[in-house]
Amino acid sequence: MISSALARVIDNLSRSATPEALSESQRQVDEQLCLWADRAQSHQKEGEQTIRELLRVVEDAAQSTGTRDEKYGREIAALSERLRATVGIDSLPVIRRSISESATALNTCAAKMADEGRESVRRLTAEITEYQTRLQASERRALVDPLTGISNRRGFEERLEACVAAGQPFSLLLADLNNFKAANDTHGHLVGDEILRQFAGELKAQFRPDDAVGRWGGDEFVALIVGPAKEAGLRADRVRHWALGDYKITLDGKTTVVKVSASLGTVTWNGTESGQELFARADREMYLDKESFRNSDQPVALARA
Numbered sequence: 001m002i003s004s005a006l007a008r009v010i011d012n013l014s015r016s017a018t019p020e021a022l023s024e025s026q027r028q029v030d031e032q033l034c035l036w037a038d039r040a041q042s043h044q045k046e047g048e049q050t051i052r053e054l055l056r057v058v059e060d061a062a063q064s065t066g067t068r069d070e071k072y073g074r075e076i077a078a079l080s081e082r083l084r085a086t087v088g089i090d091s092l093p094v095i096r097r098s099i100s101e102s103a104t105a106l107n108t109c110a111a112k113m114a115d116e117g118r119e120s121v122r123r124l125t126a127e128i129t130e131y132q133t134r135l136q137a138s139e140r141r142a143l144v145d146p147l148t149g150i151s152n153r154r155g156f157e158e159r160l161e162a163c164v165a166a167g168q169p170f171s172l173l174l175a176d177l178n179n180f181k182a183a184n185d186t187h188g189h190l191v192g193d194e195i196l197r198q199f200a201g202e203l204k205a206q207f208r209p210d211d212a213v214g215r216w217g218g219d220e221f222v223a224l225i226v227g228p229a230k231e232a233g234l235r236a237d238r239v240r241h242w243a244l245g246d247y248k249i250t251l252d253g254k255t256t257v258v259k260v261s262a263s264l265g266t267v268t269w270n271g272t273e274s275g276q277e278l279f280a281r282a283d284r285e286m287y288l289d290k291e292s293f294r295n296s297d298q299p300v301a302l303a304r305a
Contacts, residue, residue, distance in 0.1 A: 145215040147193060148200035156214030156222055160275040163224060170224055171232030171268040174282040175203065175239065177219040178261045178293050187249075187256055194249045195258055202243040207235055221262075222279075229268040236266045263290035 143155030184192040204213045212224040225232045265286030
């Protein structure tokens with residue numbers, strides 16, 4: 001340390017004040033002062049270099065931030081320009097002040113970008129959630145028969161294939177309304193549509209939540225019964241007893257009483273056949289039942305109340 005070296009010179013002078021001692025002391029003092037000047041200059045350069053390197057880091061960060069959001073491009077460009085101008089300044093206090101102001105401006109800009117980014121993410125998340133909700137609702141509607149509110153053919157086929165893939169025992173019931181065309185021809189399609197709606201509700205009421213009920217098309221309805229074959233027999237009996245009979249249809253103040261009957265075909269999955277093969281068997285059983293109905297000569301009864 002220079003203070004220690006100078007202390008030794010003073011100590012030497014206190015012991016001997018000869019011309020030779022004075023000359024040597026002067027030489028030592030000049031040497032220490034030169035060393036001190038060199039060290040001071042070196043420290044000054046190191047400090048300036050450190051600050052200039054810090055300036056470049058802040059400038060790079062500012063430029064990087066600016067490229068991420070065009071909205072703040074002008075503000076970031078001005079900040080970068082101020083930083084580039086600062087590099088040429090020799091005054092350390094001015095450089096420090098410029099760095100502080102630039103860092104504050106950069107933090108403010110970044111905070112604004114972060115806030116707006118969070119708001120953009122929030123809006124985007126809300127929009128995605130809304131779109132997902134709409135998509136799910138649309139998908140549900142695509143699987144529902146718009147007239148009766150129960151599953152349509154597409155929806156029922158998906159459930160049928162899922163049961164086949166699961167390999168669990170189940171049965172299929174196919175119901176075809178008898179002489180339905182007569183009701184349409186006699187009283188019009190509005191009455192016919194109401195018959196379909198009411199029958200769909202009554203049919204669904206005869207099955208459990210785990211079962212599936214759908215409209216196959218026209219006046220044909222299907223039901224999937226989970227469990228052993230005896231369960232299918234019980235459900236078919238309930239349909240015949242509770243879902244068939246007199247229906248009162250009121251339109252425009254007029255009530256039409258329609259006696260609704262249906263031919264049923266009930267089959268149990270054999271564990272190997274496809275959904276289409278199972279449906280074909282149910283269809284054959286249903287037509288056998290319909291032949292019996294036709295041979296009994298029981299047309300649908302229509303009456304005005």
